[in-house]
Amino acid sequence: TRPVKLSVHVHSYGKGRKLLLSRDITAVELAEAMRRDFVANVSHEIRTPLTVLSGFIETLQTLPLKEAERTRYLALMGRQSQRMQTLVSDLLTLSRLEGSPFPDASDWMTTNALLAQCEQEARALSAVIAPKGHPLVFEPGPACEIAGVQTELYSAMSNLVTNAVRYTPEGGAVRVSWTLLEDGRGKFQVRDSGPGIAPEHLPRLTERFYRIDRSRSRETGGTGLGLAIVKHVAQRHGAELQIESQPGQGSCFSLIFPVARIRRLQAA
Ligand code: ADP
Numbered sequence: 001t002r003p004v005k006l007s008v009h010v011h012s013y014g015k016g017r018k019l020l021l022s023r024d025i026t027a028v029e030l031a032e033a034m035r036r037d038f039v040a041n042v043s044h045e046i047r048t049p050l051t052v053l054s055g056f057i058e059t060l061q062t063l064p065l066k067e068a069e070r071t072r073y074l075a076l077m078g079r080q081s082q083r084m085q086t087l088v089s090d091l092l093t094l095s096r097l098e099g100s101p102f103p104d105a106s107d108w109m110t111t112n113a114l115l116a117q118c119e120q121e122a123r124a125l126s127a128v129i130a131p132k133g134h135p136l137v138f139e140p141g142p143a144c145e146i147a148g149v150q151t152e153l154y155s156a157m158s159n160l161v162t163n164a165v166r167y168t169p170e171g172g173a174v175r176v177s178w179t180l181l182e183d184g185r186g187k188f189q190v191r192d193s194g195p196g197i198a199p200e201h202l203p204r205l206t207e208r209f210y211r212i213d214r215s216r217s218r219e220t221g222g223t224g225l226g227l228a229i230v231k232h233v234a235q236r237h238g239a240e241l242q243i244e245s246q247p248g249q250g251s252c253f254s255l256i257f258p259v260a261r262i263r264r265l266q267a268a
Contacts, residue, residue, distance in 0.1 A: 005029060041209040045087055045223070049080040056080075083221065090225040093155060094208070097232040106147035108263060111178045111186070115140045117154060118161045118176060125162055129220055130170040139177040143265040144186055146257055148237045156233035159226040160190040160253045166220035167251075168194035184259040191252045197245040205243060206231040230255075237261060 005026045011019040056077045060070065119138045126134045146153060164174045172193040179187050197205070197212065204210045209224040211217045217224060230253075234241040238258045245251035 038208060041224075042087075042091065045209070046084060049083050052080050053077055083218075086221060087223045087225075090223045090229065093229055094225055094232065097152070097229065097236065102236045103149060106261075107150055108145040108147050109150050109153070110265070111144045111146060111188075112140050114146070114154060114157055115176065115178055118157050121158055122161045122165050122174065122176070126165050129166065132170045134165055134168060134171065135173045136165070137173070137175045139175070139179075141178040142180050144178070144180070145263040145265060146186065147261045147263070152233045152236065156230045156255060157188055159230050160188075160255070163222075163226060164190045164192035164194065164251070164253075166222065167216065168192045172250075180262070180264070181256070184262065186257040186262040187254055188257070189252065189254045191250065193250040196247040196249045196251055197243070198247050202243055202245065206241070 004024055006022045007025045009021045011021060013019060056073050059065070060073060065073070115138055119136070122136055126136060161174070161176055164176075168174055174193075175189075175191045177187075177189050177191075179189070181187055201210075201212050206227045208228045210227075211222070211224045216222075231241055233239075234255055238261065240254075240256040242254040242256065243251070244254075
């Protein structure tokens with residue numbers, strides 16, 4: 001049971017009459033604490049790259065640097081500003097997901113196209129962060145269409161795929177598949193042979209800014225908002241997000257879409 005906090009007000013009305021009003025303010029206080037936490041997190045995430053940037057600007061202004069050094073500094077500054085852009089873009093995505101109603105009419109898009117887009121992104125990312133690459137396997141499965149908002153679905157799937165690539169060390173495998181379950185639901189699954197996740201972290205993974213390894217997340221361009229975005233998109237599409245993982249055994253993230261959102265395409 002959760003602790004309950006009550007606000008109590010005594011109103012006087014009439015002669016010697018008192019009315020006692022009590023209200024449960026636990027939820028209100030909790031929401032306020034979460035909002036404060038969120039603002040503190042965002043400020044911290046923005047302040048860090050800003051501090052680095054202003055440090056570099058000062059160095060460039062005050063020190064006579066060789067051309068090669070200047071170029072290196074400018075590249076580092078570029079990385080920091082890219083980091084802030086990604087953060088702001090993830091924050092906007094989250095606030096749109098939380099604040100906008102789900103459209104009445106959905107678009108139908110092919111699972112093949114969604115997977116192909118994810119594959120392109122995963123290969124490009126792997127080439128950048130792991131020079132020896134990752135064996136990436138994409139299994140598009142039965143040709144289907146999903147009903148939903150394309151930008152949202154792509155963002156959720158791509159977050160899962162890029163996480164698998166980012167957290168799996170060089171040479172580790174990532175396998176992405178689309179399958180139809182016996183009951184007609186559709187499953188988008190991303191399996192990796194990375195470090196895996198200890199059970200105590202699992203329930204908190206989709207919280208904004210929750211990270212197990214802060215430095216690995218940052219190094220590979222993470223904002224700590226990816227899985228929060230995935231959770232919202234899943235909820236809006238009536239899909240279920242499943243996470244199975246064991247330390248040392250890799251991780252498996254699945255999005256399971258309801259029958260009503262899946263349409264099987266007949267082979268031509
Ligand atoms: P981030 O931008 O930090 O990756 P996410 O919300 O996408 O933020 O993920 C939250 C945390 O979950 C990550 O920081 C990481 O610790 C953990 N995580 C996510 N995906 C994986 C994975 N495939 N393998 C191991 N850990 C993961």
